Amino acid sequence: MDGQSPIRELKGVGEKTQKLFAKLDIHTVGDLLTFYPKDYETFQKPVGIAQAALGEVCAVYGCVWGILGEKRVRNLHVLNVKLSDGTGEIFVTFYNMPFLKKVLKKGGFYVFRGMVQSRGANKLMEQPKLFSLDDYRKIEGQLLPRYSLTKGLTNQALLKYMRQALTFYGFLPERYSGSMLERNGLISERAALEAIHFPSGREELLQARKRLVFDEFFSFLFMMRKSKDYGRQITSEYRIQETADTVRFLEQLPFPLTEAQKRVWQEIRGDMGSPYCMNRLVQGDVGSGKTIVAVLALLMTAANGYQGALMAPTEVLALQHFETVQGYVKKYGCSFRPVLLTGSMSAGEKREAYGRIASGEANLVIGTHALIQEKVQYHSLALVVTDEQHRFGVRQRERLAQKGAQPHILVMSATPIPRTLALILYGDLQISVIDELPADRLPIKNCVVNTSYRATAYRFIAKEVEQGRQVYVICPQVEGAEDAQDGFSGEGGAPMENVVDYTEKLKSVLPSHIQVAYLHGKMRPGDKKRIMEEFASHTVDVLVSTTVVEVGINVPNATVMMVENAERFGLAQLHQLRGRVGRGEHQSYCIFVSANEKEEAMERLKILKKSNDGFFIASEDLRLRGPGELLGVRQSGEFSFQIGDIYTDAAVLQQAAREAERILAEDPDLAQEENEALRRYMEAAAENAVDFRSI
């Protein structure tokens, strides 16, 4: 059995299970092995009820003092129990588990494990897991991996298949030389995969993770630096000069550019008019006005008679850019002839777009990844702008190069990356920074609250809507209990809100004339588009959404951003979400609702109140979480490393970069014997493009 073996080769995987795996994008045994747990549950020793800290998942060993009662609330069965252990008392509530009434004997002792909450002066656990003391002793101290699953596939079943896969997998010879393993303190790949899925303890898990993160970073950096154009100045066939079009456009804009925007625009003009291809990254915090700068570069390209392309990470964002540009054409008579190209367009629509692109009739192509696919033939593609897509790089550039001449490249990013890391990750890009927000912005007002504040928040939302404003509400999940069979998820143990149910709830608590709609990544593209349009045109007042709105959406009339389960998100991601409001003239507000009452969780969120500076926030987040922290949420996935996190794993990233440099200096073709296995691995990886999906 090897990485390419279809998942069906595992015993017990039939057609039905295969389909479930396919939903998780697991098709081969290799895919399964690299399907890493989203977090781990630790079964700690039971604590005395008096010591059980609010907001923490604890196990308590207590005596059932009494069944306090049961009731029905709509279709929900509620059972209330009181426990005591001599140090204190705690109330326990079970939902839809009527049979427990018979199981839980008055005077019986059990281990209850769940999140400790407060209700008035009392402690409360909702829906805890129940164990006999003997059963609990067996798992005490263990780390149980938890995977993001799909309905029909349980954690237990997955672990069974994982065990089988690890047992029968034919591991290739270790790819790194002994000295390289030693120098970097790395365990073998085999040991790492074993331990990431079946850790014997925290230390082993950290080592496993380090190895897998190193692999990911190293492969990426090695491939990037090895590409033939890395660090080479490419002669440009498109020397683009400024024309009256951009000057006129700037005069027509209702606002002047900020000094930072002017400086970056100057740098771009310099690059595009030079004899070499531009290769530039523009970093600027959310709301700093990157779009206008990109539009200027695209307009200049069009005015010189060439084509430009603007690539966005999601269809929603692509569409929005398309509409912005159409607006400019209408309002200012710009010389754009834009065309939209996204994966979900019908074959006919695509064909028409291809035609207009090939003939050169379209001079601006806006879309998603679809715009670099084989079928698209450009007439004279001179500039490619990518918005919020970090890993646009070697591969995509090569693909574009195959389509004709080398275009200028402009990468726009709102992710704050410290300069040392940016130099590693972007390597051969020039970096511009827009370090100034437009002056007319009112600072956003922030609050960090617990769930008891919701009623107040809803009243506030209703008031803002009455005044003509719009509101975003973000939930971490799409549908109820999709990957948490018990309704709980993650080490935090707090219940997670989901978009679908939350929308219903809001519809019932808000006045009925307020239009509430929802948006999430699993919706059909046509529906997403419709909802986004309705929100942009203000047919919808309140948009309940997953983080699909995180990047780039621009609806200046939206003034409230409410984030449920804020404790589940990285601060950098929350900062991005916050960037969706405060984009217009009205005072804007952010409400971060934490379902975790733990003090650290609240403290972490309060950093968002203290600062509006993305760099500061990312570095504080890192400081608080500490390197090597692996339980809990991921940073925004823009970098799309599967397991590595450029912030928390910054040290490993630097290590991997040093190794890549060293090997490229000593043995660039991996011809030496000690690098033989690495060469094989790299060749196969390049072929399968498994590790380099988005390079």
Ligand code: ADP
């Ligand atoms: P981001 O950098 O997050 O992509 P956008 O480009 O979407 O930000 O800009 C956010 C909002 O700010 C838009 O509505 C845009 O029209 C406006 N904007 C951009 N530049 C300026 C400026 N110099 N002065 C005032 N408003 C600006």
Ligand code: MG
């Ligand atoms: Mg943007």
